[in-house]
Amino acid sequence: QTILTLADLAEKQKDTHYIYAGSMLDLSRRVIEDMVYMRYIDAKDKEKYTKQFIDFSKVELFRDFKFLSESEVEIDDDIIKQVKKDYENVSKKLRSRNNWANLSVEETLQWLIENRKFQDKKNLLLKFYLTGNKKNHTSPSDIISHNKQESLEKQAESDIYFAILITYISILQVAIIFVDELENTEKLKMQLLSFWDNLDKLHD
Secondary structure: OHHHHHHHHHOOOHHHHHHHHHHHHHHHHHHHHHHHHHHHHHHOOHHHHHHHHHHHHHHHHHHHHHHHHHOOOOOOHHHHHHHHHHHHOOOHHHHOOOOOOOOOHHHHHHHHHHOOOOOOOHHHHHHHHHHHHHHHOOOHHHHHHOOOHHHHHHHHHHHHHHHHHHHHHHHHHHHHHHHHOOOOOHHHHHHHHHHHHHHHHHHO
């Protein structure tokens, strides 16, 4: 879905590419985040952290409903009771966290780098993760750059190329992790690794 969306945007008329480039970088950043947390789970205790990831969905849902309730949005009492029950079945330690890993994306990246679990394409991914951040959040420097039409048009083609490239890199990384968990997938893994090598050569 993500790749198809990026491909569709990339095929738009070139003279309007600057309109879509920022959104494509934003989307690619989100895919990087998925990959980063997948690699973190893969590097730690897979069963424990996978369960922790799933259990935290109950914490998120409880917080969402709490916000809605405090904002005087009407919600069915039975739904609230079930959400609260599910929440109370989650460990108090997990309930006290801001997110499931108790690490921001940047802190997770730092952990992976320090433990040498994030070396492949590190410079490329980190650079465009930060660039994508400015598209995802309200950034003064990003807004100021929009006042310069020439800069936008010049940067658009590069942004689109790298948005597609780093999305492929991230999705490939996730696919390789999943394949390792399945039986009789040696041939598929070799194909994925071959694809990875070809992307590597393409960029280099």
